[in-house]
Amino acid sequence: MELTGKRALVTGGTKGIGEAVVERLAAAGARVVTTARSAPAQGVPDHVERFVAADLGTEEGAGALARATLDALGGLDILVHNAGGTDATAGPSTSFGERDWQGALALNLLAPVRLDRLLVPVMSEQGSGAVVHVTSIARTLPGSAPMPYSAAKAALNNYSKGLAAQTAASGVRVNRVLPGFIETSGARHLMDDTAAALGIDRDGARKLIMDALGGIPMGRTGRPAEVAELIAFLVSDRAAWITGAEYVIDGGTIPTA
Template identity: 50%
Template sequence: MKDTSHFNNELSGKIALVTGGTRGTGKAIAERLLRAGATVIVTARNEPEENKEELYFIAADLSRPEGTQKVLNEVFRNYGRLDILINNLGGSETPGGGFAVLTDADWESTIHTNLLAPVRLDRGFLPRMLEQGSGVIIHIASIQARLPLYDSTLPYAAAKAGLVNYSKSLSNEVAPKGVRVLTVSPGWIMTGSSIRMMERIAESSGTTVEEAKQSVMDGLGGIPMGRPAQPAEVAELVGFLVSPGAGYLTGTEYVIDGGTIPTVG
């Protein structure tokens, strides 16, 4: 059993929501907050990979305004407030081929999922946080905001860049009123979907999974740490940032990429 004594129930009494919290990095974040004593709500379009009774699940499509409203209504009806909001939902389903193959629908769906979904949730939960004079909002962005891969994720990179800028601006507005806003920008994370992607690449190219993984790292310009991040490593950073020990941190972007971005700033 993993030793959790160092968490000391530091989030006891806190209500937290993790979007996209049923698998991958979102699932790891939800479980990390749960171990720290928080009451944790997760939301996603699909049911969790495994049902955890301790996690309250809300089925919702946050790329649509009515999905956001459903989550807001259910959280306030059942809990009355929210202390921690982790805007983790994100992803790219656009085709490869650069700008010329992308339609308006590709751009709009990506921006709705990666930028407007967190904007809507913030707008819904912030007034209550401001009333209580406390709260933490974490936006999960991506190093693609600085290191875009134009061939296959151009709208995703643009949306995440917008999220980083919005997050900084929002923090300046609400920090004087007791609410902290921070951004976490991961590099490549070895989630279940990443593993499946490596298997598909290996099968189509006639290589091994290890060789497929190396080809992806080479495409990023290399990862000095020599491997992708594990979801739990990103979750550990988020767990610290929402804790009382990070009480003076706001308005900052934290990059967790194993050294992938080759420049300063």
Template identity: 50%
Template structure:
């Protein structure tokens, strides 16, 4: 069979966390189009969940939730070839360090750092035994450009995820497993719209003014707009494919030119 973009992941089993909407859904759809058997997770099953994607309802911010996913994937499919740790987000209040409690910090760390760590720990032994596998961590440019007024714990957790991802790659690349990070800038999703609403409420401005404030805080987006989820998914689709076989240990920034340094 001739290998093309439409079938280059045929025979591969892929898990996308946070795969029911937004960027996660776009990534799951992209891997499915490339021929992979796709599993997605989220807290709740969406009404429009497609039948050709195996869905697992689980709360990955809790250790029991990650273990549930690991157990079901391995018992149902036997192994995992591709893990995309996409789940993440910020539910903490705006207002800077003073309004943040220990619970706010712990919630962000559980969701944005420890959930990927636990899933990696669950699936890496099988990947190492087979001498192959790909793990992608979806981080954020806030690891380098934190917004202290809005998402301080989220930015700190994503910075830790980038560092962890690089360290993990150094350990497991000699064993045949590639580990990569994708750091998007602002993506036009429902979650980003909710974040604008929270910032607006905290600052007593409109959502449109909040969005302009975020653009200004980021230094502007030279391309002139946020990314679409499908654009991030296309990058992930390439990175997990055989065409990217020599890529590991790298943080791929997709931000429309937002980060002002090289």
């Protein structure tokens, strides 16, 4: 219960990595607010103090979420930026239109920037806080995802490092987590679509995707709970002297340091 009394906001917390992070922080004693565009079909779990429906790709959505979070918690100690993604499909750079680029930047870069602008000063004023930006190994392996998404995650990485330097003196730590191929429900849908298109089973589709990444030395996909465990460490007092750092959790996918 090392996070007892801590107040946390986790974006994109209704499925996949975000859902696992919400569960892990709540299990450690944190009071957790989370958000997505719509409430989960199965209802909001009891361990979530408040769910806020918001479109974080807009300035209005980010503002509404920040206000609702402070109203619910009375302050903030932990901010995990997990929301992200893209509707674009892989292709050459010329295949991506204005909508693809604007959408990728709005959700993967500007949403964290806007929320940080509203909530990090609250942490700085109290002299403590922990921020985690969930980026992606796509920022290092841009061919592994649609280009607008990869570029937005690379920009988020750069921004996060700069923010860490600016907030360290006020007691706010900012770190980055780069997941590799994590087997979320979304990843399973991708595998099933690939399997249907090629006439193979899910295991075959999983192997094809792993091979497309250059292989995963550990021989398997990652689990959302494993990413959540890393994030729980980074927002805890065990990581009190860690800021501006990047943690890759990809089973060894990225071939260089």
